[in-house]
């Protein structure tokens with residue numbers, strides 16, 4: 476794949492980026508993708524400031540190549556209005572009811588209630604040192620961003636929200652800044668904040684995602700903010716092999732941000748039963764649910780997400796739903812239950828057939844893209 480301006484901006488060889496994935500995009504995986512010629516991205520959303528600094532230093536100990544830190548900056552939490560609800564009871568009022576719902580679910584499923592220590596160590600749990608701010612609070616995000624600035628990371632990616640308030644300091648450090656969007660209006664907001672790259676992630680993708688399908692979203696974001704005079708746009712959501720990479724380029728993307736394709740890599744931070752669940756899944760095995768974080772996220776079908784559907788209950792908004800779901804997910808992981816805690820994943824996982832080294836996955840993406848472009852009809 477020839478170098479383009481995404482490669483120039485990021486200082487990489489191929490415009491293929493590992494997506495930031497909490498629990499999965501660890502220093503080992505990020506370093507493997509950077510070493511293969513792409514950009515490795517740390518899925519650091521749940522890292523407290525101490526752990527975030529350790530992760531940045533760890534990835535630097537594995538590679539001299541550029542890498543990125545991805546965190547979440549949800550606007551509602553940063554405005555401190557997550558607990559407000561203009562109509563009806565507040566999320567705080569509803570919390571006991573949801574906790575009771577979770578307890579009943581655990582009993583029904585034979586799940587053992589995790590201890591405080593197990594909860595603190597659960598995958599995807601906020602890895603906070605004593606005295607650090609609470610996960611998913613304004614103070615937590617401020618502390619993470621302070622580390623991003625102090626450590627002068629090469630690239631920062633906001634998986635949710637607008638990093639505008641930190642742009643001046645990051646730019647002064649030479650940090651390139653990117654943001655993930657699921658709608659044209661969000662892309663326009665981020666473009667006006669001076670970001671270097673925009674990721675357009677569609678409904679097909681794993682984790683928090685947009686109601687708009689990837690194929691429809693990418694060209695509309697490109698038309699709004701991309702093109703030769705605009706900001707490079709990367710495509711994301713459901714891209715799991717080289718044909719998907721080629722398709723994103725045909726839609727006007729200048730690079731790709733790929734998550735699920737790397738979930739069944741040897742280096743990914745998932746548990747072995749979760750990697751097996753990816754290998755065993757097909758294109759019908761995911762669903763979108765707010766049951767984990769309070770925002771719509773695509774995950775492998777689980778009884779926990781289905782319990783909310785069956786009970787016709789709406790999960791609590793971020794950050795409250797994590798207080799409810801963390802005990803279920805930790806108990807599910809401890810019991811190696813793929814029916815309870817298989818994890819987030821996109822619709823492309825049916826293409827994944829085995830657990831492999833990240834470098835092999837990366838090379839297949841590159842070669843598959845070249846083959847798809849060569850095989851495309853020259854005329855129709």
Ligand SMILES: Cc1cc2nc3c(=O)[nH]c(=O)nc-3n(C[C@H](O)[C@H](O)[C@H](O)COP(=O)(O)O)c2cc1C
Nearest residue numbers: 494496497520634680681682712713734735819821
């Ligand atoms: C297991 C998993 C965890 C994720 N965690 C995060 C996260 O912590 N922060 C973030 O910005 N996006 C997260 N995402 C979304 C990815 O960054 C990316 O947008 C998505 O994986 C792209 O779709 P794909 O999985 O189909 O490639 C996650 C996705 C997955 C599959």
